[in-house]
Amino acid sequence: MAYVPIQLSGHSFDPGSPELPAPLILSRVAQSSFLREPEHPIFYAEALLDQWERLGARVINGSETLAIDSSKARQLSLITSLGLAVPRSRVVHRARDVLAAAEGLSFPVLVKANIGGSGAGIVRFNSMEELRVASLDVRLPVSVDQVLLIQEYVPPRGDSILRLETLGGQFLYAIEVESSGDSFDLCPADACIAQPGRRPIRMAAATPPQQLIEAAERIARAANLDLGGVEVVIDDRDGTPRFYDINAMSNFVADPLTVLGWDPHDRLVDYLENQLGDGKKA
Incomplete structure (x- = not known):
């Protein structure tokens, strides 16, 4: 599938221009971008994605989703509004x-x-x-x-958390990620694991209970999350699932063929092609 990357470093846009870079745009804005450059593009991207949406582009993980992704406080409010438990x-x-x-x-x-x-x-x-x-x-x-x-702090049952990935508001897969209680860098993606000095973390494919799958799908739909993960910890004190993080990024697990037995990128490409086809019909 042909695509053109858009680098936000050095990027600018004219709010009065009707031009679009493409009818379908996949946002890959990462909240961790502020770690790589002090002049990060997080807030700039919210305005840029909003501009493209107003001009008629289909933006995967658009401006509303980015606004939720860039606020842990808003995430907790959204999750609570669905009747789901969060950490106090x-x-x-x-x-x-x-x-x-x-x-x-x-x-x-x-x-x-x-x-x-x-x-x-x-x-x-x-x-x-x-x-x-x-x-x-x-x-x-x-x-x-x-x-x-x-x-x-919620003591995690089994010293691990669950990350449930969704695509198009539907459950895609889940992984169990080691959580020691004193380290919070639980990113499962290739780019994260490749960072120098980063301690390897244990992760494995998981099959969550249906109630957690349905809850993750509800969160994804409420957040307009086209693509991304929902994280939950099972409170070891009373067994309550406490949802605490929404990640609007396709940070698919590293080495998916080994961990999952299949590659979720294939499903992503199919989804993007379907979205592009729908746009052409419209």
Whole structure:
């Protein structure tokens, strides 16, 4: 399938122009892009994708999806609105408010950057005193949008989390990813695993219960997620599935033929061809 990559570094657009680069556009904007360049394209891409959508392009994981992807706080609100459980959390926009917001939560807690990626911007604190010292020493995470989450740590049953991948609002596959409780870089993709110094993580194909599959599909549809993953942890304390992350990226598992026995990229190409065909008919 022929395609043309669009690099956002150095990119610009004219809001008054009617020109489109293509009738079908696949967004590959990653939240972790701020780790690679301080002048990241996350917020620029929201405006750009909105421009293309208004001109009639079919954008896979468009501007609305990107807005959800770039806010862990909005993700939790969306998941809760569907009647699904999330970790107990508080949201603030000033680091000085973290201590007050943590009152009433059970420790350990995680302080998370609202915009993260590949585990970036997550720090675990085992007591209020640890959190207080970190606040005084300015050792809290920093989010590029200044929003922070304080979230109760959920002990994962079996020391692992589940990532359910969806395509077109339908379940595609699931993997079980090792979660030790002190490392939060659980990205399963080739690009993540290839990073120098990154500790290998255990992952394996999984068959989730139907209720988790249906929940992931509901989340994907509510988020207008054409392509991406939904992460859930089974709370070892009471067995409650707690959904906590929506990833609007086709970060398919590394070495899929070994892990899954098939390549999800084949399904993605079929999906894109179908979307392009629908656009041509319209």
